[in-house]
Amino acid sequence: xxxxxxxxxxxxxxxxxxxxxxxxxxxxxxxxxxxxxxxxxxxxxxxxxxxxxxxxxxxxxxxxxxxxxxxxxxxxxxxxxxxxxxxxxxxxxxxxxxxxxxxxxxxxxxxxxxxxxxxxxxxxxxxxxxxxxxxxxxxxxxxxxxxxxxx
Numbered sequence: 001x002x003x004x005x006x007x008x009x010x011x012x013x014x015x016x017x018x019x020x021x022x023x024x025x026x027x028x029x030x031x032x033x034x035x036x037x038x039x040x041x042x043x044x045x046x047x048x049x050x051x052x053x054x055x056x057x058x059x060x061x062x063x064x065x066x067x068x069x070x071x072x073x074x075x076x077x078x079x080x081x082x083x084x085x086x087x088x089x090x091x092x093x094x095x096x097x098x099x100x101x102x103x104x105x106x107x108x109x110x111x112x113x114x115x116x117x118x119x120x121x122x123x124x125x126x127x128x129x130x131x132x133x134x135x136x137x138x139x140x141x142x143x144x145x146x147x148x149x150x151x
Contacts, residue, residue, distance in 0.1 A: 024148045030054045034071065041070035054149050056136055060129060069128035083127045084113045098144065108138045 031050045038045050045053075045067040052064040053071075060068075072078060075093075077085050087109035095102050112134035121127045139146060 023145060024150055025054075026150050027051060027054055030149065037071055037074055038067065041067055045070075051151075055151075056132070058133055062125060065125040065129035068132055069125045072128050072131075073124075078124075083116060083122060083124065085109060085131055087113075097147075101144075104142065108135060108142075111138065 031047070031054070034050060034053075038050065043063050043066055045063055049061060049064040049067050052060045053067055057064065072085070075089070077090055079086050087106050090109055091102055091105045094105050098105060112131050115134055116127055116130050119130065121130055136146070
């Protein structure tokens with residue numbers, strides 16, 4: 001999920017001309033793009049954690065899960081004082097890649113928030129990871145074109 005936001009950000013910076021080419025993303029470019037944001041994350045992530053993040057490893061290490069939370073928090077994607085993700089902000093990022101699907105994306109975000117709530121998740125690293133995996137699975141099941149990360 002987070003690489004979708006990074007891809008959307010990169011597309012917005014580079015313009016529509018590159019949008020088709022951005023559906024395949026070199027992991028090195030993604031890592032370079034996120035490195036300035038990981039400096040204050042605790043625990044401090046290493047290269048392997050950033051790789052796991054962008055490869056959407058479901059069985060990610062705890063540091064990778066905390067990295068996802070750290071990045072989501074920096075982009076203010078969590079509702080104030082809550083474990084739920086702000087659908088308006090997240091969908092705003094994702095609308096750069098999927099402008100015609102904002103209603104459906106809101107539905108997916110709401111569903112993933114509800115799933116985390118139903119699971120009783122409160123630890124923020126687990127919340128962020130579970131949310132990211134839920135978003136990815138929902139988008140895949142609805143046949144979204146998701147950028148491929150090249151190693």
